[in-house]
Amino acid sequence: MSAGDQKKYVGARVSRVDGPAKVRGEATFAAEHDLPGLLHAVLISAACAHGRVSRLDTAAARQVPGVLDVFSHQSDGWKMGKVGGYPRGPAGTSLLPFQGPEISYRGEPVALVVAQTLEAARHAALLVEIEYDRRPHHATLQAALDGPLLARKPLPPLGHSRGKPGRILKHAPNVIERTYDTPAQHHNPMEMHAVIADWDGDERVTIYEPTQWMQSAQGTLAAALGLEPEDVHVVSPFVGGGFGSKATSWPHLLVTALAARVLRRPVKLVLTRAQMFAAVGYRAATRSEYRAALDGPQISALELHAHTQTGPADLFPEQVGMIPKMLYATEHMEFKQTLVQTHAGPNIMMRAPGEASGSFGLEVLMDELAAEAGLDPLEFRRRHHADTDPESGKPFSSKHLLECYDRAAGAFGWERRTPEPGSMKDGDTLIGWGMATAAYPVYASAATARARLHADGRVDVEAGSHDIGTGTYSILAQIAADALGTDLDRVTVKLGDSRLPKNGYSGGSRTAGSVGSAVLAAAQGLRQELTDLAVNDPLSPLHGLAPIDIEVRGGALHAGTLRDPLTDILTRAGRDQHETYREIIPSGGGQKELDALKQGQDGMIEAVTDTHARYSFGAVFVEVRVDPDFMTPRVSRIVGAFDIGQVLNAKTAESQLIGGLIWGVSAALHEQGETDPATGLVLNANLADYHIPVNADIGEVRAIALNGHPDFHTSALGARGAGELGIVGTAAAIANAIHHATGKRIRSTPITVDKLLG
Numbered sequence: 001m002s003a004g005d006q007k008k009y010v011g012a013r014v015s016r017v018d019g020p021a022k023v024r025g026e027a028t029f030a031a032e033h034d035l036p037g038l039l040h041a042v043l044i045s046a047a048c049a050h051g052r053v054s055r056l057d058t059a060a061a062r063q064v065p066g067v068l069d070v071f072s073h074q075s076d077g078w079k080m081g082k083v084g085g086y087p088r089g090p091a092g093t094s095l096l097p098f099q100g101p102e103i104s105y106r107g108e109p110v111a112l113v114v115a116q117t118l119e120a121a122r123h124a125a126l127l128v129e130i131e132y133d134r135r136p137h138h139a140t141l142q143a144a145l146d147g148p149l150l151a152r153k154p155l156p157p158l159g160h161s162r163g164k165p166g167r168i169l170k171h172a173p174n175v176i177e178r179t180y181d182t183p184a185q186h187h188n189p190m191e192m193h194a195v196i197a198d199w200d201g202d203e204r205v206t207i208y209e210p211t212q213w214m215q216s217a218q219g220t221l222a223a224a225l226g227l228e229p230e231d232v233h234v235v236s237p238f239v240g241g242g243f244g245s246k247a248t249s250w251p252h253l254l255v256t257a258l259a260a261r262v263l264r265r266p267v268k269l270v271l272t273r274a275q276m277f278a279a280v281g282y283r284a285a286t287r288s289e290y291r292a293a294l295d296g297p298q299i300s301a302l303e304l305h306a307h308t309q310t311g312p313a314d315l316f317p318e319q320v321g322m323i324p325k326m327l328y329a330t331e332h333m334e335f336k337q338t339l340v341q342t343h344a345g346p347n348i349m350m351r352a353p354g355e356a357s358g359s360f361g362l363e364v365l366m367d368e369l370a371a372e373a374g375l376d377p378l379e380f381r382r383r384h385h386a387d388t389d390p391e392s393g394k395p396f397s398s399k400h401l402l403e404c405y406d407r408a409a410g411a412f413g414w415e416r417r418t419p420e421p422g423s424m425k426d427g428d429t430l431i432g433w434g435m436a437t438a439a440y441p442v443y444a445s446a447a448t449a450r451a452r453l454h455a456d457g458r459v460d461v462e463a464g465s466h467d468i469g470t471g472t473y474s475i476l477a478q479i480a481a482d483a484l485g486t487d488l489d490r491v492t493v494k495l496g497d498s499r500l501p502k503n504g505y506s507g508g509s510r511t512a513g514s515v516g517s518a519v520l521a522a523a524q525g526l527r528q529e530l531t532d533l534a535v536n537d538p539l540s541p542l543h544g545l546a547p548i549d550i551e552v553r554g555g556a557l558h559a560g561t562l563r564d565p566l567t568d569i570l571t572r573a574g575r576d577q578h579e580t581y582r583e584i585i586p587s588g589g590g591q592k593e594l595d596a597l598k599q600g601q602d603g604m605i606e607a608v609t610d611t612h613a614r615y616s617f618g619a620v621f622v623e624v625r626v627d628p629d630f631m632t633p634r635v636s637r638i639v640g641a642f643d644i645g646q647v648l649n650a651k652t653a654e655s656q657l658i659g660g661l662i663w664g665v666s667a668a669l670h671e672q673g674e675t676d677p678a679t680g681l682v683l684n685a686n687l688a689d690y691h692i693p694v695n696a697d698i699g700e701v702r703a704i705a706l707n708g709h710p711d712f713h714t715s716a717l718g719a720r721g722a723g724e725l726g727i728v729g730t731a732a733a734i735a736n737a738i739h740h741a742t743g744k745r746i747r748s749t750p751i752t753v754d755k756l757l758g
């Protein structure tokens with residue numbers, strides 16, 4: 001890079017480059033692909049949480065005109081190879097469909113009807129008769145804690161201990177004990193999970209699927225069906241939201257693919273909204289038991305024992321300790337986590353998995369401790385600001401939390417808060433102001449990308465990554481346009497095809513930093529190779545110059561008044577295109593992650609690594625208004641300020657942060673899976689009864705992304721992710737505001753009216 005290089009797009013408020021196609025309906029989502037001879041499948045999910053299928057009669061279903069087959073554990077030829085559940089394997093669960101009559105979790109697939117039309121398949125599905133031998137089950141965390149049939153497993157690797165918290169808590173005069181609960185929540189992206197499987201013979205298949213990780217489908221199908229991963233071609237150009245549920249492959253992928261192979265026709269399956277509540281993971285319920293010792297205004301020891309729900313087979317930890325371990329300067333700290341198995345099915349990551357649920361307890365506790373210490377909640381947090389990472393002892397790669405506090409508090413008007421609960425009113429309406437700290441680890445992966453310049457000046461950027469609605473197409477186009485000194489509309493970004501350069505899963509807020517840095521490397525490599533061509537070409541005005549003195553902007557290389565358009569360089573070389581491929585290793589990682597990526601694994605490095613602790617930070621301030629008679633809380637105002645390193649696109653970054661904040665409102669006031677303890681079924685498995693905020697529930701929301709703090713310890717771009725940070729702490733800030741308004745301390749989400757009236 002030279003000082004005069006173009007810096008036109010990176011950081012700017014650029015509208016989504018894929019926006020027009022989406023608005024015009026030209027962006028083809030998985031289920032919209034229309035293939036000749038396409039058959040339609042309907043999945044039948046177990047209406048039983050634990051037991052076995054005692055009778056499965058498909059005779060009536062098979063009579064429906066247009067039905068080709070009804071598959072189940074009774075079908076021949078459905079034996080599958082073992083597949084690991086994430087993170088050890090690529091699938092969402094190691095429990096494979098149709099391998100026997102046993103039912104291990106509610107919603108487990110029991111049959112698949114395939115017909116010429118969707119209508120015939122749906123009708124036939126209603127005619128499949130299934131009976132179950134039911135066995136006792138525990139479908140919720142509470143039920144499992146009350147009387148475990150399944151195991152409780154302590155997970156030593158997730159624990160953390162520093163100092164001597166036990167000794168201090170034993171002798172401290174002021175110990176505060178609190179328990180906080182968060183419920184199971186269910187991913188509900190606008191676009192339901194869908195699969196089209198289209199075989200070419202018996203060994204090669206094309207999968208159209210909305211996914212956050214194409215290599216998950218490749219690895220899962222390869223392991224289960226004995227294929228070569230590269231013979232599974234995954235096409236996923238657009239994803240209508242995923243939030244973690246689309247990070248891994250689920251059993252419905254396997255049954256759709258097998259049905260298509262058996263029938264020798266392409267088969268399409270779209271899950272129903274109700275099936276989204278049981279078949280594609282969920283955010284596990286959590287319980288956080290805290291003990292904190294206060295020594296005047298200072299926390300002298302902190303202890304967190306957490307219980308989190310998991311499925312019957314795989315142990316996927318909801319990482320509630322991630323943030324409590326590192327957020328505040330407490331010398332003495334212990335964290336232990338126990339996984340509690342339930343028959344609620346496999347749980348999986350869901351936007352800020354662990355950080356969102358774990359921050360609720362921590363940040364409400366901080367509010368309670370501040371009150372106990374007689375301090376303003378913001379002041380109390382400032383006093384516990386960690387200058388280095390308390391967990392690892394390492395310096396932070398970059399941390400501007402104090403600036404987040406200042407910016408958000410200033411914009412919110414926090415200094416006008418009066419501390420007494422119930423002391424702020426508007427007429428009769430109770431006003432409450434609360435706040436919380438946000439933090440989210442920086443995940444990074446090995447990444448690869450290709451950049452190509454055509455002789456007519458068009459640029460292609462290719463990466464086998466995904467745009468899950470976050471703006472990946474846009475930021476990658478911006479990065480390439482600046483690196484090649486060209487206009488944004490000359491750049492075409494290609495994502496969502498497993499034949500493109502390999503990349504890891506689009507989750508953990510790591511695509512921007514990781515894939516973005518690979519695109520930067522590829523585009524800079526391309527520019528460098530074109531520069532070399534120019535300076536070595538006697539016909540170039542730049543012939544013989546040192547590459548270091550050459551800048552790129554306006555589609556041309558420049559040195560002083562000399563100028564050589566990129567397209568001329570190609571034309572003179574007699575080429576119609578030039579392309580460059582680059583691989584990068586993640587910050588804090590090494591060749592190991594790159595090798596893993598190239599072998600079809602994730603290529604991710606965990607957050608706290610060699611030299612630095614890498615986190616994003618933020619501060620969230622909330623105003624609630626509570627009707628004093630009905631105790632209905634409304635969030636009228638949210639101001640958040642966030643430190644996400646280099647902002648790549650001010651507009652999409654803000655949108656991500658606002659989306660996170662609004663999801664925090666959902667977690668605080670609305671959202672929970674209501675599981676029937678008797679049957680294990682989710683009773684509110686639809687978007688009318690599973691409450692999420694609508695526009696009328698959302699007041700003013702402002703997200704401020706700090707600028708001017710690129711973090712080059714985390715990526716070559718200096719960028720950290722913005723997708724998950726905004727949800728962290730937000731539910732706690734709302735709970736704290738409700739306490740400030742009403743004096744009622746609610747320690748479980750969602751904070752519903754019954755809890756406030758109780």
Ligand code: MOS
Binds near residue numbers: 352
């Ligand atoms: Mo996210 S829960 O890492 O898709």
